[in-house]
Amino acid sequence: MKKVTSLLFFVFLLAGSSFAGELISKEAVKYYNEAVKLQKAHNFDAADILYGKTLLVDPYNTKWQVLVLNNRGVMLAQQGFKKEAEPFFEKAIEIDENYAPAKLNLALIYDERRSELDSIKYWLKALNIDLNKLKPRGFVIGNLQE
Numbered sequence: 598m599k600k601v602t603s604l605l606f607f608v609f610l611l612a613g614s615s616f617a618g619e620l621i622s623k624e625a626v627k628y629y630n631e632a633v634k635l636q637k638a639h640n641f642d643a644a645d646i647l648y649g650k651t652l653l654v655d656p657y658n659t660k661w662q663v664l665v666l667n668n669r670g671v672m673l674a675q676q677g678f679k680k681e682a683e684p685f686f687e688k689a690i691e692i693d694e695n696y697a698p699a700k701l702n703l704a705l706i707y708d709e710r711r712s713e714l715d716s717i718k719y720w721l722k723a724l725n726i727d728l729n730k731l732k733p734r735g736f737v738i739g740n741l742q743e
Contacts, residue, residue, distance in 0.1 A: 625655040629664065641672045663689045667699045679706050697723070 632647035648665045655661050670685030683706055689699035704723035708716045721728055 622655060625651045625661055628654060629661065636668060636672055641676065644672065645669065659692050663693045663696050663699065667702065670702060674706065679710055682706060
């Protein structure tokens with residue numbers, strides 16, 4: 598009887614946590630979508646609060662972390678705080694190195710704030726261009742056309 602009770606408790610625990618996870622994700626989606634609307638309306642303070650709630654509701658979800666970091670960086674850049682926006686994009690890329698919006702946003706910031714060389718290097722990264730693959734592997738001998 599103890600085994601059956603323990604097994605039922607375990608099943609209910611798994612089902613309950615799965616259901617709770619679903620509710621948490623739905624709540625995070627609600628907060629995130631509302632924050633995006635507010636950000637598009639340039640209500641940055643209210644948007645930032647809802648981005649914070651998104652992370653509060655689902656704190657271990659790296660998808661939310663990347664999205665929120667990128668959008669917080671965009672809000673700072675839109676307000677003219679480009680230097681302060683850089684770390685948000687960098688952190689988003691650190692979490693997900695393939696997240697294209699943060700790469701492109703950082704490239705735009707580098708284009709304005711850094712040297713042309715830094716900017717070019719970052720555009721190559723942002724556009725997933727590996728310069729080493731494009732480089733010739735040996736010397737090219739030119740032919741003389743007659």
